Amino acid sequence: MDKILLIIKREYITRVRKRSFIVMIFLLPLLILVMGVIIGLVANSSNKIEDQNTVVVVDNSGVFAGKFHNIPNLTFQNSTSSVSDLKAKAKKTDFLSALVIPADFTRKDAVQFYSKDKPSTIVTGEIEKQMNDIARANELIKHHIDTAVLSAIKSNISLKTIEITDLGEQQTSLGAMIGVGIACSILIYxxxxIYGAQVMRGVIEEKTSRIVEVVISSVKPFQLMMGKVIGVGLVGLTQFAAWIVLSYLATKITGSVQHGPPTGIMGALAALQTIPFGPVLGVFIFYFLTGYLLYSALFAAVGSAVDSETETQQFMFPITLPLLFTYILSVSILFQAPNGSLAVWLSMIPLTAPVAMVLRMPFGVPGWQLGISMTLMVLTFIFAIYVAARIYRVGILMYGKKASYKELVKWFFYKE
Amino acid sequence: MLSIRNIVKQYAAHRALDDVSIEVKSGQVFGLLGPNGAGKTSLIRIINQITAPDSGEIYFDGEKLNQSHIGRIGYLPEERGLYKKMEIGEQMIYLARLKGLSRDEATRRLKVWFEKLDMTSWWKKKIEELSKGMQQKAQFVATVLHEPDLIILDEPFSGFDPVNAEIIKDEILELNKNGATILFSTHRMESVEELCDSIALINKSHKILDGTVKGIKNSYKNSTYFVEYIGSPLIFNGNEPFDLLEEKSSEDDSHVIKIKLKERSTSNDVLQYIIPKVQVNMLQEVVPSMNEIFIEKVNQIS
Structure with missing residues (x-):
């Protein structure tokens, strides 16, 4: 036991000391910081119209003329010129467009908008909004409703979704759930x-440098393998812990830079508050650990069977396939039906569960499903480690022998 | 010290060791000889508990070999290497601690060794910055740092330049003088005669010969002698106490003959027969070299 601790310590310290590890720790929160600032800037600017736009209004209905109000960078002009003249003019001039309103403007697609370039959706959206307001007001006035009352009942409504659960009404945001689900599954994947490959590379390094025979004259191959797997796993956890702390600090900093209503990243952050972080984080850590143990054991076995990294290809493909498959499917299927049968199955099968389950988690997963999946996960990783260790103990001493699958099976059945 | 009894090791279709028994006495320098692929490395791995035999037993100091003996054995494998990116001092300490030494004790002993082998300036260097010879030296230190009672060296001199090989050889002998038992495998026979007290010869997974170097050589003597004399050439008529095998003459009246004693004759009889006739300069028994015995034995079997 003492010796396995020594091995864990060596694996951990040599990796944590590396410059690349320290760079990675700071790189991700920095990226989040930069992304936050960019999103904030984009979110702020996207509500504004970039250039000075002029809309010439030809109103044949008599309802709208003079009732448009100008907003920054968008000016309305009434005109009685002929439509063809205006079209010709709009064709020649940037940011000049013609809005032609026929008498029967309520007919579908009756109102036409001519411009040289594809108009920005902000411009057309603004025009539609104003026209709707004007038309509605016009109708109401026609029915003798006071405009004073009208302005009083003008409201600005946006939806706030509230989910009814056992815990009471919970405010959730679909966008935030999708975001967290995707982020978790990408991170797990x-x-x-990354850490599985580190284990494999470590095993190959020990095998090609021939240190392995010296080490296993002191410790059991199983201890060496597990020491490496655990040591690298701890490196992973350290990285996550550092990221969580630094990301939290980073969002605090971006938060303090931005003022005013929650837009951009602050809006997203506000939405994130609605997600049950404790359980999501707990499940994430569980599936990272078990998924990592499962896959890194397989990676270690592969590493022991080859003499160089280039030879790993034939074994790597079938190992990486299930996770890759889930990862690709995750976006399309899990999204549409995070509790659909495919999603449920994928989150039960241990090889695919780490990605599938963390993706489903923010949407809420029934306890029994989580229970079965976690039990299977634990059983499978123990089994994987057992199989891997039997291949590993033989593989690390086989120099210069090209291993096939048949060979691996033979190794598995070797006596000690 | 080490009693290897009836070891059998089977790899799939290939039997690496077949009923091999060897006794290594405490304080010996024991040579494990055999052509490549004979099963030497398999046996050494079993002694190091890297693999286990299919049948047979090994006793270490009278106890059945077990994990507690690991710290008392030092092993230098034939295929050797160290962590390339690790600093050498740190790495030596790590390996010693895996053998059960404390950090302080390992550091203290390492300093002594580094001083002794002129390696003090290497402490902070990474293995990849060292030359091949330097790496071998470091690896040797790693093998013996925990002061093992049994030092197992698999082809210890391969890869060493002559100067370093000499240094390592001296260190091995000194460790032996201080009480360590040495077991080493080699196919370089000259080092066997120089170093070993006893040997075992393994060929095609069987032990085909073992014993003390002296004993084996004596048993391979076949009463053959070289005699050098000065004078007129001897004439042989068949009544001599020996048979003539070879005869060589040089210009200055000196002659060398190779003879084989007849039954129940001794070298004294030879001298008594020759001395009245010529002046004898030398009489030397022909002792086969280990190399000759090795080749003869291996060829005999195959």
Whole structure:
């Protein structure tokens, strides 16, 4: 036991000391910081119209003329010129467009908008909004409703979704759930492979440098393998912990830079508050650990069977396939039906569960499903480690022998 | 010290060791000889508990070999190497701690060794910055740092330049003088005669010969002698106490003959027969070299 601790310590310290590890720790929160600022800037600017736009209004209905109000960078002009003249003019001039309103403007597609370039949706949206307001007001006035009353009942409504659960009404935001689900699944997918590959590279390094025989004259191959797997796993956890702390600080900083109503990243952050973070984080850590243990054991077995990294291809493909498959499917299927049968199955099968389950988690997963999936996960990773260890103990001593699948099976059945 | 009894090791279709028994006495320098692929490395791995035999037993100091003996054995594998990116001092300490040494004790002993082998300036260097010879030296230190009672060296001199090989050889002998038992495998026979007290010869997974180097050589003597004399050439008529095998003469009246004693004759009989006739300069028994015995034995079997 003492010796496995020594191995864990060595694996951990040599990796944590590396410059690349320290760079990675700061890189991700920095990226979040930069992204936050960019999103904030984009969100602020996207509500504004970029250039000075002039809309020439030809109103044949008599309802709208003079009732448009100008907003920054968008000016309305009434005109009685002929439509063809205006079209010709609009064709020649940037940011000049013609709005032609026929008498029967309520007919579908009756109102026409001519411009040289494709008009920005902000411009057309603004025009539609104003026209709707004007038309509605016009109708109401026709029915003798006071305009004073009208302005009083003008309201600005946007939807706030509230989910009814056992815990009471919970405010949730679909966008935030999707965001967290995707972020978690990408993070799990990448980290399982990144750290799994580190285990594999470590095994290959020990095998090609021939240190392995010296080490296993002191410790059991199983101890060496597990020491490496655990040590690298702890590196992963350290990285996550550092990211969480630094990301929190980063969002605090961006938060303090921005003022005013919650837009951009602050809006997103506000939405994130609605997600049950404790359970999501707990499940994330569980699936990272078990998924990592499962895959890194397989990676270790692969590493022991080859003499160089280039030879790993034939074994890597079938191992990486299930996770890759889930990862690709995640966006399309899990989204539409996070509790659909495919999503449920994928989150039960241990090879695909790490990605599938963390993706489903923000949407809420029934307890029994989580229970079955977690139990299977634990059983499978123990089994994987058992199989991997049997291949590993033989593989690390086989120099210069090209391993096939048949060979691996043979190794598995070797006596000690 | 080490009693290897009836070891059998089977790899799929290939039997690496077949009923091999070897006794290594405490304080010996024991040579494990055999052509490549004979099963030496398999046996050494079993002694190091890297693999286990299919049948047979090994006793270490009278106890059945077990994990507690790991710290008392030092092993230098034939395929050797160290962590390339790790600093050498740190790495030596790590390996010693895996053998059960405390950090302080390992550091203290390492300093002594580094001083002794002129390696003090290497402490902070990474293995990849060292030359091949330097790496081998470091690896040797790693093997013996925990002061093992049994040091197992698999082809220890391969890869060393002659200067370093000499240094390592001296260190091995000194460790032996201080009480360590040495077991090393080699196919370089000259080092065997120089270093070993006893040997075992393994060929095609069987032990085909073992014993003390002296004993084996004596048993391979076949009463053959070289005699050098000065004078007129001897004439042989068949009544001599020996048979003539070879005869060589040089210009200055000196002659060398190779003879084989007849039954129940001794070298004294030879001298008594020759001395009245010529002046004898030398009489030397022909002792086969280990190399000759090795080749003869291996060829005999195959």
């Amino acid at each position: 990448m980290s399982v492979f």
